[in-house]
Amino acid sequence: MHQPLPLSTPNRNLVRLTIVRGITWTGFLGAIIFGIEVLSFQLHVMPVILVIIAMGLVNVATWWRLGRPRAVTDTEYLVHLLIDVLGLSLLFYYTGGSTNPFITYYLVPVTIAAATLPWRFAWVIAAASLTSYTTMMVFYEPVPQLSNGFVGTGIRLHIIGMWLNFSLSAGLVTFFIFKMAHALRRRDLTLSRTRETALRNEQVLAVATQAAGTAHELGTPLSTMAVLLSDMREEARDNATLVEDIDLLRQQVDTCKARLQTLVANADRRRLAKPEIAAAETWLSDVLQRWLVLRPDVSHRIDIQGKRGTAYIATDTTLEQAIMNLLNNAADANPMDISILLDWTQDDVIIDIRDHGPGVSMNIADQLGETFISTKSKGMGIGLFLTHATINRFGGGVSLYNHEEGGTLTEVKLPRATAGDSA
Numbered sequence: 142m143h144q145p146l147p148l149s150t151p152n153r154n155l156v157r158l159t160i161v162r163g164i165t166w167t168g169f170l171g172a173i174i175f176g177i178e179v180l181s182f183q184l185h186v187m188p189v190i191l192v193i194i195a196m197g198l199v200n201v202a203t204w205w206r207l208g209r210p211r212a213v214t215d216t217e218y219l220v221h222l223l224i225d226v227l228g229l230s231l232l233f234y235y236t237g238g239s240t241n242p243f244i245t246y247y248l249v250p251v252t253i254a255a256a257t258l259p260w261r262f263a264w265v266i267a268a269a270s271l272t273s274y275t276t277m278m279v280f281y282e283p284v285p286q287l288s289n290g291f292v293g294t295g296i297r298l299h300i301i302g303m304w305l306n307f308s309l310s311a312g313l314v315t316f317f318i319f320k321m322a323h324a325l326r327r328r329d330l331t332l333s334r335t336r337e338t339a340l341r342n343e344q345v346l347a348v349a350t351q352a353a354g355t356a357h358e359l360g361t362p363l364s365t366m367a368v369l370l371s372d373m374r375e376e377a378r379d380n381a382t383l384v385e386d387i388d389l390l391r392q393q394v395d396t397c398k399a400r401l402q403t404l405v406a407n408a409d410r411r412r413l414a415k416p417e418i419a420a421a422e423t424w425l426s427d428v429l430q431r432w433l434v435l436r437p438d439v440s441h442r443i444d445i446q447g448k449r450g451t452a453y454i455a456t457d458t459t460l461e462q463a464i465m466n467l468l469n470n471a472a473d474a475n476p477m478d479i480s481i482l483l484d485w486t487q488d489d490v491i492i493d494i495r496d497h498g499p500g501v502s503m504n505i506a507d508q509l510g511e512t513f514i515s516t517k518s519k520g521m522g523i524g525l526f527l528t529h530a531t532i533n534r535f536g537g538g539v540s541l542y543n544h545e546e547g548g549t550l551t552e553v554k555l556p557r558a559t560a561g562d563s564a
Contacts, residue, residue: 154257162203229250239278494553
């Protein structure tokens with residue numbers, strides 16, 4: 142069983158050249174049959190037919206070769222174009238030489254070579270075509286009808302042939318050049334996306350490395366704060382209001398310590414572990430509960446739109462942190478009346494987060510998450526960057542909009558999973 146056709150540009154160009162060759166020689170065969178049967182051309186039919194059959198066999202052999210796993214080289218591509226020039230020269234020799242109105246078809250292989258080959262090889266094709274054309278001015282078998290024939294309207298048959306040649310050449314050159322340019326654009330786009338992904342992964346790795354080191358460094362001051370808060374609570378046990386505030390601070394410190402310990406202890410395991418499959422509604426409710434512990438100043442409401450069945454998504458702790466980052470951005474913009482909507486379609490789970498803050502400037506909205514750009518006066522944009530990277534890793538996306546009634550609408554799309562995927 143053969144490997145699939147390589148997708149390199151030279152291979153694709155040879156595929157297109159084979160298509161062009163098939164169209165060209167089929168057209169030549171039709172024109173010759175028409176000329177012999179209708180216009181009574183005086184030709185040596187057998188050599189002409191043998192040339193056309195030979196070029197047809199070359200095309201069949203080319204298709205067979207394209208099924209091989211070996212990549213096409215520039216030298217091989219040059220040989221194919223030289224075979225085309227040779228076939229054209231033999232055909233023109235038996236069909237009037239330079240008096241044949243299709244003689245300028247030599248420009249087609251010249252144009253293809255100039256567009257696809259290194260300049261030295263392109264000049265080889267140009268020289269071969271020019272030499273053949275020059276030879277056809279002296280050595281050829283004449284076809285009287287091409288020089289002296291007229292059609293019913295009084296227009297020379299030669300002029301009609303030139304028009305047909307121009308139409309065929311223009312169509313084939315346009316087809317080949319357009320397809321080649323389209324392939325180049327696609328390749329450049331793929332390379333650009335690959336570079337962006339590599340750069341994003343490099344930035345994520347740098348941030349993750351720094352975060353791990355920072356997590357270790359923060360452990361000691363947090364422990365010190367916890368001890369001091371315990372002492373302060375003992376000293377302020379007669380002041381109920383102050384004790385309540387100290388308990389809240391202690392709760393926040395303990396939460397920070399727990400998150401840092403989890404980050405340090407499970408970083409490698411999370412990176413290698415397979416994501417868990419969870420019901421979207423249950424998972425989002427758990428995330429909101431943990432978030433509200435960190436943001437007691439927030440008022441919110443949640444709306445579940447999806448009513449048909451249960452939607453499942455792939456999750457891990459990094460996705461939870463990504464959603465918390467978006468919730469924190471909404472709370473920082475305006476902590477009052479944050480609206481959270483959960484919905485799902487056949488393919489996606491959608492989480493909408495709407496705040497009533499000042500909104501996002503559209504000239505930076507499209508750049509958020511692509512690099513360290515922040516909507517906050519003292520922010521670095523790392524949170525949004527990591528959020529985008531995490532959600533993209535799960536096959537989803539994040540979009541920011543200015544809501545028509547004010548504030549920012551953040552839309553998160555995640556692909557749906559099935560409950561069986563967790564096995």
